[in-house]
Amino acid sequence: MTLDRRQLALSLVTTLAVAPSLVRAATSAFFDVKTFGARGDGKAIDSDAINKAILAAYKAGGGTVVVPAGRYLCFSLRLKDRVTLLLSPGCVIEAADTAVHGRKYDLAEQELLEQFQDYGITHAHPALIYADGAVDIAIVGQGLFYGKGLVREGPNARWKGVKDWKSATELGLSLRDARRQNPAEVAMDGLAHRTVSLKNCRNVVLRDFMVLQGGHFSVFANNCDNVTIDNLLIDTNRDGIDIDGCRNVKVVNCKVNSPRDDAIVLKSSYSQGRKIFCENILISGCTTSAFGMGMVFEGTLPKLPEGQPYNNPGALGRIKIGTESNGGFRNIQITDCLCDHSRGILIGVVDGGLMEDVTISNITLRNPVNHPLFVRHAARLRAPEGTGIGAIRRIRFSDITVTGVQSKFACGVEGIPDGIIEDVSFSHLHITARGGGTTEEAALNPAEKRVASLEVNHMAPLPAYGLFARFARNVTVRDSTFDTETPDARPAIVFDRVTGGVVEGLRSVRDPKEAVVLRDCRDISVEGVTRIS
Template sequence: MKKRISLLIAISSAMFYNNLIAQKTPTYSWKNLPKIVQPTFAKDTFNVTTFGARPDGITLNTQAINEAITTCSKKGGGVVLVPNGMWLTGPIVLKSNVNLHIKKAATLLFTEDKSQYPLVEGSYEGKSAARNQSPISATNQENIAITGQGIIDGSGDVWRAVNKAQLTESAWNAKKASGGVLKANGLTWYPSEQFMKASVENRSMLLKEGVSLQSFADMKDFLRPNLLVITKCKKVLLEGVTFQNSPAWCLHPLMSENLTLRNLTIKNPEYAHNGDGMDIESCKNFLVDGCTIDVGDDAICIKSGKDEEGRKRGMPTENGIVRNCIVYNGHGGFVVGSEMSGGARNIFVYDCTFTGTDKGLRFKSVRGRGGIVENIYAKNIFMKDIAQEAIFFDMYYFVKFATDSPRDERPVVNEGTPIFRNMRFENIVCRGANKGIFVRGLSEMPIQNIQMSNIVLDTKIGAEFIDASNITLEKVTLISENTKPVIAVNNSDSLIFNAIQYKANTALLFAIAGERSKAIQILQTDSSKAQKQIEFTEGATKEAITVNTGK
């Protein structure tokens, strides 16, 4: 009976995997990029001052600004003008056919009075959750925009906790003097007793059947809003303005279509927990162009829901272009995951600079997420002073191991198995990082079909591949300080290393480990500069590798 059940599970898993492999998506290429439809607006202008708004930084203008937006929309649309000044306001709701235009010397400042933000049904990291209403939001709207050269400030510091280690001594003393409460050990500042209690008790904000929003009232202060949330909208334009100081994520387009984010400046403090720049979730047809980002978490991030809820939604983030962007501080420059259970595909990233981020190109997931990430293309990516990895794949996000290597367990492939495949990276330069390339798949589902070419990585450590399959490195230069080894391979197969360059007098060029390592080719690579070419450990054998120097 047990054998029969095992056989049925194996057949079911094989059918599931074969169905995934057979899925077809639209064909795009560098010559045939996705097309994004732009919104258009009537020329009629509605000045917020006409509705009683005052730019003195004291008057709460929530009603006046929302009345201007609603009136504009009802009259066929146009421009709602926010002139020069300091405009204090509560939550703003965008409406169809309205372009909210913020002049260069104007600041839209969201109030620190949290009672102005009612509890709403929202989303947290890909799952339905109770949140405070976002400072700016729109749902089921079409043809909307925020443009201009002004500033949108979310007053995020009154919402966030912060650790003492994240601040200078003077900043920490100022934070304590501002109010709030300290954790018992004196090392964490919280905005309020309510926030601290919910955090210390690890209370969930997720919405479940039979649980009302009112039941979250005693932890309201803990439910930080994202600065801007656009849900199920079509033809959206964000252009020219500065978004800063968000309570949580800065920009969160969700289940929307035809998005253009152009020439934005996005700023959050380095200590801003969940202070992502933009999280594009389950969206279709999007352009991110010419943005400058300096934040406390991932900068440009692709998501599509989390675990079973994300898989049921079944909406990949797809058909996107990211170009001409500069990222300073952030956990990753361009990121996919970890909430990618609906999948991501057909995304083109090019002509970008990452300076000082934790990681450069970052792909992350974990068992249980499911989802397929495929057809990701990146070229002309230039990086400097990357704290960790320049190119990073890891299917063990937030998993802790007794050792540095994942356990050699091979669960059955099922709907919770994430798949990352079919990507090409070319013309990438990184000067300064801890590690050049790190690829760690799952033993039951390797990272697969990745091509990297014309890459120069000047880093402390070269490259490492664990549970990877069908990976090609061609014309890749690895200038690493730690040369034992330059390239490490563990339980990976069908790898091609063609025309690899490295430092002279390298101690060890390749370290091959694991009995599942096989079909590894070294082509057109001069190994004579290395003191030792290849070392085999942990069950790997010489049969795993073929060397052809081309001489």
């Protein structure tokens, strides 16, 4: 391949649009992987050649590693400081199949006294491409990562809450040897579970490429600072984009189809052996869905009559905050996103940690397969000894349109008696549920579950068709419409043990006197409730 240096430099400067130091590094020198022995024929293993090109660029003080069109079978690629990986159109980097080529991915790196999260979250190195402690790095271009040889499962958490678990001290072993007492972890040697894996990195750009079948995690960033993830197309069978304990991150203009797990998720795990806030995060202009894997990538979405959902009731594909919450979350903005046939937006704290100042706005949710909007506090406390239950406050939902809401799944705010959720507001919501709720359902008292994960399916059906709030303080609903396609005997809103709140300017299908039900509440103002004619 003949490289036109001027054209590539101009293209990269335009594409990166980031800090000058990263642009200078990316355009200082070009390294064609075929010069280093890569074949791109879909038969040879090319990871050694690509890693040599990356190392050469790194030793040169930075540069751009160019992957021309072709199919490159690879084990772990290791991205280094001031290196940009440029994926040319027609380039496919495919995760090598361990059943055919052997178990040659890089090994797990973490040795922790307790592993409070799954193996896949704890370890960054078993990946198709990863960077650990790198600065000024980028992966750009219109190529494809195909995770064919990656695994999508792995060992669960190892901590004091697991039956029969014993610490390294109790076993009289080193941390490493204690971890390897678990046969499931030993069985992971040489396998990989992530496509793009970032750990302890700073100044990162991921732009324009695609991921198909990305393993357990398609893109995972842990304890990184100043990250831009822009215009990715991810179509996978587990998580799409995971941001764990990171700061100053933008996830923009991405399309993520993830039928069997979360599409875009923020975490704050204990995978670094300490608590780290996930903060200053923007998710904007993204589309998430849970159609069958490959349908978005191939453009083969099912043709359905208007309003009829794709028949996949187990779909996930949502935006979520708080699967792990040890460190906490603050200053999060989710805006201008479309969620189509997926679970709704679920946020909360279950392992301690503080969640505050989260804004969710200008969202369109079509045919959600469970609760469209939900804030949850629980006390699973998969965390170090002595961890408190945490807190949730200042959550804002505004300008959100939801259609096709299933009968038993309303929006919700669910705290616990010793974990009251504070200051949650809903404004300019337009929610259309399918209706069909009964008078018996209107009288229900949903099950309380203090020690639980973030999931809330155990509460359905809810006694309201629009919004149910319990164990909360200062809940506001303003200028919103809760409609139904068919008659529903439940009220639009039920507040249960809520202290302080306002319902103002509500339009619903129920008589104004029956639209809002208060159960053991104090200081709630209800004004301007009207019926949809």
